Amino acid sequence: MLETLLFSFFNGLIWALIVSLVALGLCIIFGIMRVVNVAHGELYAIGAIISFIFFKDFNLNFWIAMILSMAVVGLMCAILEKVVYRVYEGSVHITLILSIGLALILQQVNLIIFGGKVAVMPAPLEGAISLLGVAFPIYRILAAGISILFLFFIWYFLFKTSLGLSIRATMQDREMASGLGINIDKISMLTFGLGGVLAAAGGVLAAPIVSVHYLMGADILTISFIVVIVGQLSLRGAVMASFLFAPLENVLALFFAPIIARVISFILMCVIVVFRQTNLITKIRGSD
Amino acid sequence: MRKKTIIEICVMAILAIIAPLLKDFSGGIFSLMNTALIYGVYGMGYDLLYGYTSQTSYGSSLFLGLGAYGFLLSVRNFNAGFFPALFIGLLIVAVVAIAIGLFAVRMAESYFVITTIILVWIGYYLAMNMVGITGGDDGLSITVPPVSLGLIDFSVYDPLVGYYVFWSFFVITFFILKRIVSSHLGKVFIAIRTNPNRVEFLGYNLVYGKFIAFVLSSIIIGLAGSLLAVRFRYSSASYFSITYAALPIIWCVLGGAGTLWGAFLGAVIFLVFQYFVSSWWVNYLIIFGVLLIAIMKFSPKGILGIVKKRIKGASHEHFRNT
């Protein structure tokens, strides 16, 4: 029993890292462009699908397939930013419709190139090692390590480079940043591309664990959104919330159906939000 | 405004008169019109929320499914009559809408959308999971009880009668919504849509106004769901899916948000397209994704927006004429 619990918990930690990557992408995109990217789940899926195709059909090494997939999705997103979103950034209302349109398109594209099948992506590393007495697949530990590496890169990029500083400044105050000479257009393009890269990375890393299916984005989208709300659209908040919800859900899934675990997460999210609202009643009132 | 009402009544009359003609001329188009009337109710209900108070919800299919299953399960498990089953369906939708609304409409726009998306996926997976109750993706069927009006019973199994049942609900819903939209409440809705922040300083509880719109909208969407169960004598978990949640958004944007008619127009265009295209191209939804983007870029007020511009030569909509 304890072993199963520990296994679920470790799984939850891995999942938390992957959710962090995806949720970070959502936060950054919203922070810079004020876009609620409902197509994010589709980006995650297309990342997994493209890497699968590179892996299976082109016989590329898993890691090369991953990098290529991230690059393709990132590039695609950068172009989409320029072509679709550019003029409307800042307006949540309008860009939401654009994102819905994009989600519809991408979902069908995923269906077209991958079909309706569920495919198992073989892990690049087989075997398991013993963690606290529990046999744990090596690949998952590797995936965790890579996720941590990515998170570190993101942190370093955002907090230790001047480009990252520009991005954070734009997230804080778009107009001010523009007034200071920061090229908002370039930042937006970079941001959306980065969001795509992160989503695709999440998808590829998750593929050997959850299998590839054209609708695989639905699950990650929901949990990412829950985490983003609890984290109040902040970067640190999203990561921290991931580590609350993902392990919780994984452990709960031992006792209830996965969907019930998700419902519990949602209820927890509602409780936290309501609690915060009542506490904030005497503070600043304002809108988005 | 009088002229507009006459046109509307004419359109309703035409929709009634063409029924027997269509039925004999083309079974396919006749069937399409049946669905169009129901989708019209769905779209108009959604337009109240999206077009009149600018609350973009991506979770309307939750109420569609609840309305469908509310009706279906009342008939199937409790042998309810037509109107009692309808009432139970709408009651369930109302209770859920109130519970969600109390919590969700307070949120800023971005959070609100995100919450509705989470809800729709949860609703969908719950429906898929609770196969015993919902029949999952395969769904459940019923024999629809006759519509009892006093001493006369109408059976929806007669194609023409079925059509007129849906037509009646469409007409009633339309005129109720039209009245709401041109009432004091409706003007306040439009003010909320135009400048939500200012409205608070004019004596209106913004959250309360949005809440009313949310609940009313959800109930009408629930009605559409129940009508779907009547139409197809069947409901499945797919009614809860994100695709069904995207449909009214497509219709409203395509036809023109904030006009009621736009939603119906969008639904008809969608159904016609689906009728002719879906059999040879499964992925036809892509076109609507592209359309959503194109419309927002080139004509955000949809088809009716273009028409209005041409007719009135004005670039703004006066709520007096809505």
Added chain:
Amino acid sequence: MNILETHNLTKKFGGLVAVNDVDFVLKKGEKRGIIGPNGAGKTTFFNLLSGLLMPSSGEVIFQGKKITHLAPYKRTKLGISRTFQLTNVFFDMTVFENVWIGVNCRCKHPLNPFSCADKDTCVAEKTKKICELIGLGDKLEEVAGNLSGGDQRLLEVAIGLSTEPVVLLLDEPTSGLSPKESVELVKTLKSLPKELSIVLIEHNIDAVFDFSKIITVFHEGKIIAEDSPVKIRKNKKVKEVYLGE
């Protein structure tokens, strides 16, 4: 009778103290002007009075009752109305419709879903009257977004009047108006009912000195002087800080 007061009203934004321990008293029917350099806290003060912001500490009292944490819409219902420094009208609606919304909130059933709003003559009459008073009577069907900047400022004031206020807070109503229009507006404001208490934030010194019985001077979040216009003109501190002499 004190219609509006604040006690030790303070608002901090992180380390910045925008409004600093302000005691303010407005009597019924008073015509008050507020001046002060940019960033002195005048608009923040209005935000605290109208409910857009909640204070860090202190109280706001209206007709003897504490309203410090009351929601904006409730304050409007009590009779506090405000206009905005940056024109904040309903741009997509006509002048008539803009003013109608505020007038409607005072009618018996403002959220009535069964009525036909266009047939409500009571609200329509009141709306027309306010528009005529402000000088927009001939522009009722103009869409607000198409109005000139000056007319939009007038519309702001009209909207402020639409909710039948007891206290009217006007935030730089003459900004964007020509000198002639400013004089007109002050004339109109002076013609408003005597019982209506008005507080005017202004940078237009002539206008505010012409209109107000008492001038309150803000500087760095505090009130540094409060006196008749004549005395304020001579006040050394005020000259230093604001009038730049």
